[in-house]
Amino acid sequence: MSIVVKNITKSYKNQNALKDVSFKVKKGEIVGFLGPNGAGKSTLMKILTTYIPATEGTATVNGFxxxxxKINVQKSVGYLPENNPLYLDMYVREYLSFNASIYNISKNRLEDVIEQxxxxxxxxKKISSLSKGYRQRVGLANxxxxxxxxxxxxxxxxxLDPNQIIEIRNLIKNAGNDKTVFLSTHIMQEVEAICxxxxxxxxxxxxxxxxxxxxKAHQAQIIEVEFDFRVxxxxxxxLPKIQQVNNTHDFIYELTFDTDKDMRPVVFDxxxxxxLKILQLNTKNKNLEELFRELTGIVGS
Known part of the structure; x- marks a missing residue:
């Protein structure tokens, strides 16, 4: 296992930032770590990278x-914090060369990462002159x-803007070809695209x-149907397996079924x-964002 977290608790005075958290991440997996602001994501990442200690529990990274x-963990981990800490007055190659010297990295490896x-x-260029997208690239390169x-x-x-997001997404996907990736994000499309x-x-x-x-396999099946007459x-x-009926607009109904079986033929029959005539009939299953909102108790506006 690349990451093993067992019964991790982190307390600040009388408040628990993490409560008995346990999970494992296999070698080569790309795992999305999701949660609302203040849920404990950054706290756990700081524990895994040895920046802060846990109050209780154990964790290993790459077996360490x-x-x-701590030193072996730090050698095994590449960490990009939420607030990417860069020396803005340094040039890109200068900054990366400085960090490469700490790890005794060869010049060839440095140039390979710059290309990658x-x-x-x-x-x-100076880091201060770079766009946010390129600054994130520098952090990822580091x-x-x-x-x-x-x-x-x-x-x-x-x-990042949409184009920059796609660029960083592709970099992460490529890195995930031969590495374990554990990432937090609020962008659900990113999770579905790369995790x-x-x-x-x-x-x-x-x-x-x-x-x-x-x-996605255990989510409710939602069918949107428009009849030519009010029902x-x-x-x-x-209807069989029906959970909920919602008349969303005029003669349009949202039907929620508790089954994996395609219920469109049942609605047609x-x-x-x-x-009745059916003017439109579509499946409208929940996406990851809706599932996230349900699991974290966030009520839509």
Missing amino acids: SVTEN TGLAPEAH ALLHNPDVLILDEPTTG DRVIIINKGEIVADKTITEL EEVALQQ YAHDNG
């Missing part, structure tokens, strides 16, 4: 204890310099730990048997 083998992260055209087995990325796409698995934390506790496929909701509630 975060309390007993698309920084070659900007390497001669995390990759020593060729770590595990990447821990805290909100790597925060504040194998999702761990959701709320108020310091794990509320879900599933693969993307598993999360009493009580009549539609007689209902319309035929009752002399």
